[in-house]
Amino acid sequence: MAMAFAASVSSAAALRVNAPARSRSAPARRGALTIRAGTISTNDFKVGVNVEVDNAPYKVVEFMHVKPGKGSAFVRSKLKNYLTKSTNEKTFRAGEKLQTADVEKRTMQYTYKDGEQFVFMDMETYEETRIDDDDFSKYLLEGQNCEVLSWNDKVIGVDLPLNVELEVTMTDPGVKGNTASGGDKPATVETGATVIVPLFIQIGEKIVVDTTSGKYVRKVKK
Numbered sequence: 001m002a003m004a005f006a007a008s009v010s011s012a013a014a015l016r017v018n019a020p021a022r023s024r025s026a027p028a029r030r031g032a033l034t035i036r037a038g039t040i041s042t043n044d045f046k047v048g049v050n051v052e053v054d055n056a057p058y059k060v061v062e063f064m065h066v067k068p069g070k071g072s073a074f075v076r077s078k079l080k081n082y083l084t085k086s087t088n089e090k091t092f093r094a095g096e097k098l099q100t101a102d103v104e105k106r107t108m109q110y111t112y113k114d115g116e117q118f119v120f121m122d123m124e125t126y127e128e129t130r131i132d133d134d135d136f137s138k139y140l141l142e143g144q145n146c147e148v149l150s151w152n153d154k155v156i157g158v159d160l161p162l163n164v165e166l167e168v169t170m171t172d173p174g175v176k177g178n179t180a181s182g183g184d185k186p187a188t189v190e191t192g193a194t195v196i197v198p199l200f201i202q203i204g205e206k207i208v209v210d211t212t213s214g215k216y217v218r219k220v221k222k
Helices: 003-030 135-139
Strands: 039-041 052-053 055-068 074-081 087-093 097-100 102-114 117-121 128-132 145-151 154-159 161-170 184-189 192-200 206-210 216-219
Touching: 052 097, 102 128, 128 154, 135 154, 161 192, 184 206, 192 206, 192 216
Parallel strands: none
Antiparallel strands: 039 097, 052 055, 055 074, 074 087, 102 117, 102 145, 117 128, 145 154, 161 184, 161 206, 184 192, 206 216
């Protein structure tokens, strides 16, 4: 009986020893599901690419590859900080590897303004997201579809369509016979933004505006 009891205790101990080994392996499997951002070479920069610099997310606004007569090639860039909304000039070595910012994009529709906040709706789930006023509001119209951006589960901005059509609500009258090469003037569009337009543009006409640069692109044909 004593031998049988000892064997039983030994078997139970073996089970207890083996069990923790299985439980320790579970967290490792869960951790493997974590999605990490990749890397990008500065040689592959494109406008709109998201990168992480000094633990902050940036969007590439402008860049230029420079090959000096002496010394190594480099890339001069302008990056917009999603968190501070400021644009900074940064220079990198040609071919330097940067971490890409894991920015999530979600298509939502701008529905209305509530005080100083803009309300966007996911048209599939009808979930609303409120975003504080920012530069994007210059060219934002109700009913417009936009990309709401998140980083580390925090909303960091809104990407508008590259080009939008806006009606001119105020501008000085043009002179008959003016052409696109005859000069320009300021015009106020329906969102309240000011755009520099050719002299022939009149009140009530629609124009296409580049939302990245804020520049006039063309007149919309009726």
